[in-house]
Amino acid sequence: MKPMKKSLLTAAVATAFAVSGAQAAGISDDKVKIGVLADMGGVYADICGKGCVTAVEMAVEDFGGTVLGKPIEVISADDQNKADIGSAKVREWVESEGVDAVNGLVASSVTGAVTKVLTDNKKIALISTSASHAFTTKACSPYNAHWTYNVVALANGTVKPMLDAGKKKWFFITADYAFGHALEKVASGVINSNGGEVVGAVRAPLGTTDFSSYVLQAQASGADVVALANAGADFVNSLKTAAEFGLTETADVAGLLVFTHNAKALDPNIAGGMKLTTGFYWDMDDETRAWSKRFKDRHGSIPAMGQAGAYSMTMHYLNAIKEAGTDDGDAVMAVMKKNKPNDFFARNAELRADGRMVHDMYQVRIKKAEERSNEDDIFAIEQVIPGDKAFGPMMDQCNFLANK
């Protein structure tokens, strides 16, 4: 690195300001650095992982590679779905590598730990794939932007229409960890407040291979709907078993968190017809198809919703830096919340004061084998759920809003 005298001086002054707590104008370290933290090789690698890195890089390139005359750099790391590894990495990033924002963020446990580090350092968390709604409620922060979806939107989007269709008795097969519990709790809330009834639930440990026992219990409960409050391989295995034991013929099975990649991993004869909620689907219109094609050409597969979200929020973040004239966390976040995001991903969107990005969600149906024209032809859009219906109103659990 050969910094010119002048920029060295600017950097020194900027650092001095930052240390003294004053708002530093301009770009810190003469560079905007975005770190992408995700599970790169584990169970969640497909739904964000290297695809999120690709999406962020695409956004940076589309933006022009520089902002306010300074280069934008993207770095990435594997959190292995472990909170301690993720938070240690992010601490290193912000404290010694000058990272300004962290994108990606998948497992909610990792995101919880990472957002604390970022908030302490007044850096922005751009949360693409985490499901928990805690980051904009109990664990909210003025530096969190939670983009793609959350458990509330999933519950409202999937559960409510089924209740309206007269499916009142529900049984849960829930993944026995924080995410599953949260999803079950939120969905149960929607069920109870809309005249439905939860007739039973089983908590299946994460990574259970055989779900036949739970499927039998669900069958015996006489429920109209069996809700799968799990994700990834757990979801695929439980749905496969439900179909095998004939549960899908006697009751509706609702997947509460299904990524396109999971749906693709299922035999269309089993999964066909199932309804679910998603924040994005590649084949919605010309705009989404155009972007998704570019993504697929580079990455090799169609984008998962979090990957599209990663692009969208990187764009919004860079635009905000440009307008704010600085990469200072507070100033950039203020602009991000003031301007409405609007691109192929974010429709009728707004980044709310609590950090929740509210946008149109989609209730989709998994296509049957005979409806599919190619291997990526997975969902049919059933209805668009307006953002406020999906994400619900702001809750008063967010402390930084209350303290204001």
Added chain:
Amino acid sequence: MATFLGINLFGLFGQLLVGLINGSFYALLSLGLAIIFGLLKIINFAQGALYMLGAFFAWMALNYMGINYWAALLFVPLAVGFIGILMERFLLRPIANEDHLYSLLLTFGLALILQGAFTHLYGSSGLSYAIPEELKGGNRLPFMYLPNYRAWIIVASIIVCAGTWYMIEKTKLGAYLRAGTENPQLMQAFGINVPLIVTLTFGFGVGLAGFAGVMAAPVYSVSPDMGSNMLIVVFAIVVIGGMGSIGGAILTGLGMGVVEGLTKYFYPEASTTVIFAVMVIVLLTKPAGLFGKEA
């Protein structure tokens, strides 16, 4: 519905049967491991990855070559077994005289490489493999719906387990094998090619993992980490059954399936731990395992 002590009996029968089905699957998996671990004294941590390989080979055979399930059931174990033979000959034999830890670490590393390679090539979400046409559907029993494929798992597992047990315990070939692992020098003096027997036995044990992989493909998600989830449970079953006892591994596999099934009914949260609790109790009271010979 019939109830006993407030327990729904029909529900309980269903759970018992499901437990037996899983148990026969465990038996199939632990059989291969029991042969390698119990007879050859090689701690093969790659067994789970080879089981995964079996499932992936079945998927590849169908999607790339149009080889159906039944043919895969025959060819995939041979292919996986052949990989096992190469593994034994070129990787494990050079360290055969070292401490057991070496083979453990080597096979563990192999497992990680295989798992990583498949995650890289096929992603982590898994692939779908349909149940063969002949085994679709099922029968409604008085207490539960029994899918045909699950019934087939029991049948196939019993045939393979019984056949393997008979071969090792009752035939001359099995006697050579047992003697060869017990006292290699003496057997070699009798003109028996012990290294060849060891290689073939390892290949056979690994081939069984491949067979289990093909059996699993239609009902479980075919994904790179399917083996690592299974491996530890199966090791626990072999330890509970007792080192070197083929029959012990089979019976323990069945028994643990039932124990796990009942736990899933009464207290699902503990279902992935119950087998290890049993293992601890067995090791404390009968260190050689339920069917193992005291050293």
